[in-house]
Amino acid sequence: MPCILFDFGGTLDSDGTTWLERFLGIYEALGVPCPRPRFDRAFYDSDDNLPSRFRLKGLSLEQTLDLQARCVLESLAPERADLGPEAARRFLEDSRASFRRVRPVLERLSAGHRLGIVSNFYGNLDSVLASEGLRDLFGFVADSGVLGVTKPEPAIFQKALAGLGCGPEEAVMVGDSVPRDMKGAEGLGMRHVLVGDLARPACCPQALRVASVTDLEKVLSPAPLRAGIIAAGDGSRLKASHPGLIKPLVPVAGRPLCHWVVDSLLQAGVADFTVLFNSRGRRAQESLLAAFPRLRWTFLERDTASSWESFRLVAQSLAEKSADFVISTVDAIMPPAETRRFAEAARAAGAPAALALTGFVDDEKPLWADLGPDGRVAALGGDARTRTHATSGLYYLTADVARAMPPAQAFARLREYLQSLAAAGSVAGVVLSQTLDVDRPEDVRQAEDFLTALGS
Numbered sequence: 134m135p136c137i138l139f140d141f142g143g144t145l146d147s148d149g150t151t152w153l154e155r156f157l158g159i160y161e162a163l164g165v166p167c168p169r170p171r172f173d174r175a176f177y178d179s180d181d182n183l184p185s186r187f188r189l190k191g192l193s194l195e196q197t198l199d200l201q202a203r204c205v206l207e208s209l210a211p212e213r214a215d216l217g218p219e220a221a222r223r224f225l226e227d228s229r230a231s232f233r234r235v236r237p238v239l240e241r242l243s244a245g246h247r248l249g250i251v252s253n254f255y256g257n258l259d260s261v262l263a264s265e266g267l268r269d270l271f272g273f274v275a276d277s278g279v280l281g282v283t284k285p286e287p288a289i290f291q292k293a294l295a296g297l298g299c300g301p302e303e304a305v306m307v308g309d310s311v312p313r314d315m316k317g318a319e320g321l322g323m324r325h326v327l328v329g330d331l332a333r334p335a336c337c338p339q340a341l342r343v344a345s346v347t348d349l350e351k352v353l354s355p356a357p358l359r360a361g362i363i364a365a366g367d368g369s370r371l372k373a374s375h376p377g378l379i380k381p382l383v384p385v386a387g388r389p390l391c392h393w394v395v396d397s398l399l400q401a402g403v404a405d406f407t408v409l410f411n412s413r414g415r416r417a418q419e420s421l422l423a424a425f426p427r428l429r430w431t432f433l434e435r436d437t438a439s440s441w442e443s444f445r446l447v448a449q450s451l452a453e454k455s456a457d458f459v460i461s462t463v464d465a466i467m468p469p470a471e472t473r474r475f476a477e478a479a480r481a482a483g484a485p486a487a488l489a490l491t492g493f494v495d496d497e498k499p500l501w502a503d504l505g506p507d508g509r510v511a512a513l514g515g516d517a518r519t520r521t522h523a524t525s526g527l528y529y530l531t532a533d534v535a536r537a538m539p540p541a542q543a544f545a546r547l548r549e550y551l552q553s554l555a556a557a558g559s560v561a562g563v564v565l566s567q568t569l570d571v572d573r574p575e576d577v578r579q580a581e582d583f584l585t586a587l588g589s
């Protein structure tokens with residue numbers, strides 16, 4: 134069963150606001166002067182030394198907050214020490230409001246996931262959670278104060294994963310801190326969800342984003358995704374090595390190329406496929422139906438004039454059935470986990486369209502892409518300057534974009550259409566690890582090595 138690891142402070146007790154920022158707002162509202170470097174010093178001094186000044190074992194959240202506030206006021210404004218309990222009370226109330234919102238979400242998620250916590254805390258997170266009625270939701274609590282290792286060190290995440298009986302590849306880390314939560318998870322190859330202000334810079338283009346843990350289900354278990362596959366090209370560069378065989382049926386490691394693409398999308402959660410073949414594609418249709426009899430299929434047959442016309446046809450067909458979808462070319466080979474990550478990240482990016490990008494470019498005519506700091510594709514093709522990423526045959530579109538597509542004769546090639554979308558700032562970029570295009574005989578051998586290495 135997959136697992137979800139949560140940070141505690143700023144993640145479960147607020148929507149991405151740290152304890153320091155929350156306490157600062159409370160003290161200011163109470164009229165305590167909080168000049169900035171001094172307040173930060175008083176806060177961190179209290180935070181760092183709490184476990185050595187007091188015996189915290191077994192203390193509740195309320196008791197812990199009382200001590201935290203008392204220590205801050207002692208050094209910041211000793212004459213207002215009487216305000217400590219009120220500051221702690223307000224903080225506790227805010228936290229409880231957040232727990233009430235988050236708890237039903239955690240309960241639903243716990244039906245299909247093991248839940249755990251990874252927190253840089255004081256060593257008493259167990260009793261803090263128990264005091265708020267939350268402890269029973271989590272199979273393992275990794276508290277740095279108990280374990281002696283802190284985020285982002287890998288060891289604290291590994292303890293939690295071992296405690297839950299889960300590998301990093303089937304886990305996701307949810308937290309509000311880029312350096313501690315996101316970087317720590319990234320280091321172990323774990324998926325990660327950043328909580329808080331969606332305009333804040335993320336750690337990497339792979340990060341999923343939510344404004345609050347209450348939105349987590351939207352990115353982790355969203356509506357089922359439909360997919361289109363463009364299998365209408367003639368595969369001219371494979372004709373000499375595979376005479377009489379259309380491209381979707383070219384064997385790669387013993388299976389037709391089109392089966393690999395379906396398999397990868399299937400593992401990304403797709404169960405409904407729309408596939409475009411040309412008029413010579415009947416045998417490939419039969420092959421897909423025989424290999425995947427339980428999936429829902431829509432087959433389109435058309436001898437299109439260009440990659441753009443094929444893309445447009447598939448997109449507009451899918452737009453009749455779905456609010457959003459992915460489209461793959463039949464020759465795009467990538468690890469199933471990466472296909473899934475693309476679909477999730479593309480949806481979470483909130484852009485009308487998204488392109489899968491790769492830094493591994495071995496193509497005769499790559500479509501280069503510049504990725505901006507906001508995760509959007511800033512330039513494509515001839516306008517791209519960095520030449521560090523190229524598109525890799527996997528696309529995400531919303532139905533609105535598909536319905537607004539210009540007529541088939543508007544562009545000669547798909548890349549011209551994509552350039553026009555990118556120029557309008559409408560395209561997110563999702564960087565994937567190695568992906569392959571099977572265009573040439575040598576690509577077939579490379580794809581076989583690649584799939585063998587993946588253990589397929």
Ligand SMILES: [Mg+2]
Binds near residue numbers: 141142308309310
């Ligand atoms: Mg936090």
